[in-house]
Amino acid sequence: MDYQLITDSCCDLPLELVERFDLDIVNFTITISGKELIDDMGKTFDKTSFFNRLKEGETASTSQINVHAYLEKFKKYVEEGKPVIYLGFSSELSGSLNSARQAKQMLEEEYDDVDLTIIDTRAASLGEGLLVYEAALKKEAGMSKEDLVKWVEDNKLNYHSWVTVDDIKHLQRGGRISATAATVGSLLNVKPIIILNREGKLVPFSKVRGRKKSLQFLIDQTVKNIRDEEDHAVFIGHVGVPEDADFVREKLLEKVSPKEIIISSYGPTIAAHTGFGSLSVFSYGEER
Template sequence: MFQIMTDSCCDLPAARLAELDVAYIPMLIELDGKEYIDDMGKEFDTEWFLGKLKEHAQPTTSQINVGRYMEYFRPYVEAGTPVLYLGFSSGMSGSFQSAVQAVALLKEEYKEVAITLIDTRSASLGEGFLVAEAAQQKVQGRSLLEVSQWVEENKLRLDSWVTVDDLKQLERGGRISKTAAAIGGLLNVKPIITVDTAGKLRSVDRVRGRNKAIQKIVDQTIANLHESKTNTVYFANAGDAEAAEKVIKRLTEKVPDIIIHHYPLGPTISSHTGYGCLALFSFGKARLEQA
């Protein structure tokens, strides 16, 4: 028996993670001088937070440090329970490297440290998709080695198509310049974003208007669907229920038997994307190579 563990950037709700028997390490968010725990919806008021984002609040997030990883890993080490940790992309955060350092320090304390770390090179429900697949394989009786090998072999087939409505958040995060944000706002330009093989966000296109952006991310998702997972997608949105309904409608029109796992975009990720972000995740044919 082994324990699958992840972090709150996977955006699977706490109730779903409990069903899957997946443990998680929460990220921390600071807003208006107060620190909050991203507990996957257990107590944190996601609707309140999305309302703050809609009002252009500017939360900040902090990566999981070495000490917190050691705190969460230690009980499993002491119990002799192997751990498979699926972490937030190293291309977007330094958290995964902190996990690597934490395991190295634990190995100085304990004779046996059975912790396998996998950099998913994904975020939000892209990471969550891999976590859910891994958990289901565990239920089917596959070993830690078999599950970890499957994740490593398939993680770069995990496709991400994202658009945002609030260019100011991308500007604040250094993703685009102030000039680009200002011009984009005036012209109603919406970026089309994907995740490359290094696990980094890449802006690959720009379209005029929200409806065209929705059409683009849906069509790109469908065009790249892999034969083995042709009817399964994960969909996250940061508020804007009307836009989310349009995404679901277009998906079901294009692929009538599609299975859509739809959850809110978590507060850690939405802190960087802003209100109105729409993100689709599926197993695709080929991920964009890193720049």
């Protein structure tokens, strides 16, 4: 029986992949300078302009997806009798997944048959996107809903995220670090390295001095931790720095031979938190 894959706009997949796999998307919203914008995977959202505003020092806030939005999204498939898998943004980073679960409970009170599986990917950005992409490939190849749910649950903690933030002052503006830490970090040219842990929470992993060293750190850690590379893609995400993403791709290909490497910019929801210049590498490896 056919089924529908749904994810949210924090997966940051390129629009062409969303359309290729007929993924349905639940959209986050972003507020910048008092104006609310919809993260629509680049259909109408001007990411370049948004990234430049971040580069100039503007800050943006994001809002979790509410229960009503999930009800509207899921209800259509319930009424059609079409099974659904929802692959959601880490519950440690947003309350959105809880909203999805509440929406499912409300639908189960209204309808007799609700074939809806909600999965916490414990991932974000193109780490979530990589898991969704490889799940979509398996669906495209004919994997059943039950088998795909099992595969995702069995493999989701094998997806690694290596993240560096270039604009440490952006973390201060967003209230994520103190002014003192930001000033010292800027003077020393410190670049934080962040990962997602087993719970799907962003945690500090290391600090290096200088942009080139931070990019090399991501490359080295990816090479060290990658597994079964010939069967999996590597994703590289960035905020307004495609030339750095190309550099990382070239250096990775000198050491490893993944099935493919896909480069894509972050969506605005994630970029609002990382700031301009952030870059990440996502790959399949040993369980976190």
